[in-house]
Amino acid sequence: MTEIISDIGEFGLIDRIHTLIREEGIETPGVTIGIGDDAAAIKHREGYELLVTCDCLVEGRHYLSDLLDPQALGRRAMTVNISDIGAMGGLPLYALVSLGLKADTPIADVESMYRGFLMELNPFKASIIGGNVTKTESVNFIDITLVGEAEQGKLMLRSSAEVGDAILVTGYPGQAVAGLQLLQRSDRPQDHKDHPLVQAYNTPKHRAREGHAVALSGHAKAMIDTSDGLLADLGHICEESGVGAELIKEQLPLSEALRQEAGQREFDPYDVVMSDSDDYELIFTCSPENVPDIRSVIASVSDVLISEIGRITQAAEKIQLILPDGNKRLVTPSGWDHFKT
Amino acid sequence: MTEIISDIGEFGLIDRIHTLIREEGIETPGVTIGIGDDAAAIKHREGYELLVTCDCLVEGRHYLSDLLDPQALGRRAMTVNISDIGAMGGLPLYALVSLGLKADTPIADVESMYRGFLMELNPFKASIIGGNVTKTESVNFIDITLVGEAEQGKLMLRSSAEVGDAILVTGYPGQAVAGLQLLQRSDRPQDHKDHPLVQAYNTPKHRAREGHAVALSGHAKAMIDTSDGLLADLGHICEESGVGAELIKEQLPLSEALRQEAGQREFDPYDVVMSDSDDYELIFTCSPENVPDIRSVIASVSDVLISEIGRITQAAEKIQLILPDGNKRLVTPSGWDHFKT
Known part of the structure; x- marks a missing residue:
């Protein structure tokens, strides 16, 4: 029988996610405290500005779960956020993943989704440093906050186009x-x-x-x-x-x-x-x-x-x-x- | 007639939120780029570590909308996150607010919710620097990422209790x-x-x-x-x-x-x-x-x-x-x- 979230509960699910991140993710320098405390802590490099963005995918609105497998969905959700950091001229470092999940979601699907996140983060040596999971009644959602960095004074804005460009x-x-x-x-x-x-x-x-x-x-x-x-x-x-x-x-x-x-x-x-x-x-x-x-x-x-x-x-x-x-x-x-x- | 989100659309709603934040929020030092670009940018102080946490409230699960007015809901959602930063020994600085909203949500309720966020942030001179709004079909949710800071080496962890304490x-x-x-x-x-x-x-x-x-x-x-x-x-x-x-x-x-x-x-x-x-x-x-x-x-x-x-x-x-x-x-x-x- 397919194992679903309500079989192992919130804390059980969180344990499984932590194990997956520890085994398949990468340790990003600068993380003082990673997953598992009230908040994550990071030390930042001189000469860089921190970039922060968040974007949310809602089932039925931004994706149709029967047309997108969980790993592709995970990649998509992370890509959307990496794109925002890139559009500022930066590179991603740390992600926080907030999931709203129905109780009958298969554990394997959640794990595949996390593998999708890591497929996009690992090439940058970026990592998941926090998040939370919440039960929802009707639709799943994925809200990711991504922290990145850009060289100081090198930010790319929307507001600096000039006539003739x-x-x-x-x-x-x-x-x-x-x-x-x-x-x-x-x-x-x-x-x-x-x-x-x-x-x-x-x-x-x-x-x-x-x-x-x-x-x-x-x-x-x-x-x-x-x-x-x-x-x-x-x-x-x-x-x-x-x-x-x-x-x-x-x-x-x-x-x-x-x-x-x-x-x-x-x-x-x-x-x-x-x-x-x-x-x-x-x-x-x-x-x-x-x-x-x-x-x-x-x-x-x-x-x-x-x-x-x-x-x-x-x-x-x-x-x-x-x-x-x-x-x-x-x-x-x-x-x-x-x-x- | 009560003005609802579908009357003014996503971009209309975002404009209204930005105006409210500009007029009633506080400018936090360190914000290089605030709301309105692909990501927010912040410069960080020497001698401090950054703390990052996120927590989500889902209607029907974490609150019953007929028992909690929108401003109290906004205060609650921000308080939950400020509490996590405080439990690490830090103080809040920057918030990103991700909302899932039904199209028939009254604009005035969304504005009251933001006033609730600001009631909790303003005393710390903390501010909202980003976020997004997404349409949902069935329930509203509020996912907040809060960035704070703590003096370097002064983090309070869960893992350092000792026998006899x-x-x-x-x-x-x-x-x-x-x-x-x-x-x-x-x-x-x-x-x-x-x-x-x-x-x-x-x-x-x-x-x-x-x-x-x-x-x-x-x-x-x-x-x-x-x-x-x-x-x-x-x-x-x-x-x-x-x-x-x-x-x-x-x-x-x-x-x-x-x-x-x-x-x-x-x-x-x-x-x-x-x-x-x-x-x-x-x-x-x-x-x-x-x-x-x-x-x-x-x-x-x-x-x-x-x-x-x-x-x-x-x-x-x-x-x-x-x-x-x-x-x-x-x-x-x-x-x-x-x-x-």
Whole structure:
């Protein structure tokens, strides 16, 4: 019979989690007190600023448990947070994991989820230093607080884009939402597990190493991750920096998988690239003359595609899409607005 | 008509929260980047260790929304976390608030909840530096991560109690659970709002100032808060320190309100004092000769009652209760085990 949480209780579950973290996790320097006391304690390095972020995944809202196995879910939940640290120009160090779990959740699923967390943390020698588990009646949720560090004075903000800046983006935004739609349309979603769009949805990549390298180079001005979608997050940069932007439609990155899917199902793939999505790419701006330097800085840590997709303009222009015929279309950011129906 | 979250959407709600925090919160020194970017950034003081803790309240599990108004709920959620920082010997600095909210939640309730957070943070010049809001279908939850600091080398752990230590406790553990039971029994819970036991449940006190003062004095050995209940948390100290304990029943602190309630309803009030509860008092141990010093250290910051309730013994003794007739009773810690039924 499958062992579930109510078989071993909260303290039993916590013991199992601690054992897993001890055996499969990594000890991060700087942790004075790890898991097991009222709070964790850390000593911090001179010359660095601490970064703190938290993000929450709720079952049924941010993931469908029958479409995402627990390990992939764990990776996703941690990736979302690592992405936020990376978008500030930092690297992750310490995680606190707060879980809301139904009493009939299999223990093995919780352990797989933690393995997913560690798969994302271990490469950075980052570790889980605290958290808690709470019983919920109806849906599971995962709330992670991630602490990272960035070199002092090297933080990448949303508010420092300037008119004339080039706008760059990593990877292929929009793939995750296309993958989710593919799964939701299918009668047999499991058959599409290896489809590149489904993989983009199931195990999205963060760009923390790229973000950190760009920050250290000093060549970029503003940076954000695409957690709300390309347009919505470019919108955040525009709002915080008091600028506008124009995007060149033909320069938006389009993966072969998305191009094919759009061809088969007859939709404009560029709408998907700009839409709300669950990808965690980076958007950043820099002086046009610094584009080659930034490309080579990123190439030294990663082979991710870098696309130059437009320019920062005056605020009054808002966000315009330049079409292949030279006409412009005003594109209003929407983003993930979870409460409006 | 009552304005609810779905009227203004996620971004509208976030704007309202930011405005409230800006107008009614306090700026904590050390915050380089506050709310509004991908992550918050903080610079840390030399000579201090950072403490990090997180704790989650789930509607229906940790609170009943018809028995607790939103501001009291906000105070409770923050108090729970401040208590954890205090139990390590630290003081709170920065909070991240992650909310799961139903779309029909009134905006005014969310704002009241934030006022509750700030009522607890402002006296410490601590501030909210980040967080997120997520839509949930069925229940609201509040997950708070709190960052604090403690003087280097002055952390108070669970694991450093020694045989022969005196065991002390602040305040009156057990009052909160007695207050909750009183509310649950009543047909008209609102009529009991001012009852001292109900107040103990609705707005529990943390003892962070007391914990910090005790830590600085260097006189105490082990410390923990009573978030799982007096016996369960003493059990954590015993387990982590490899010791046992004996408690003297007549020395357990009993408030007049609990004594009266027990008299009317004919139960043994000491069972309630030792039981699972929602109080956030401190248990700590010290050499018997340091008890007077600790009493005067605490008296310099607070007039809370300090009771000496027993002694640390050899591990083999487990936890024994010494009855008025001199007999001993083995008392097994139970604590909040949310998943076992």
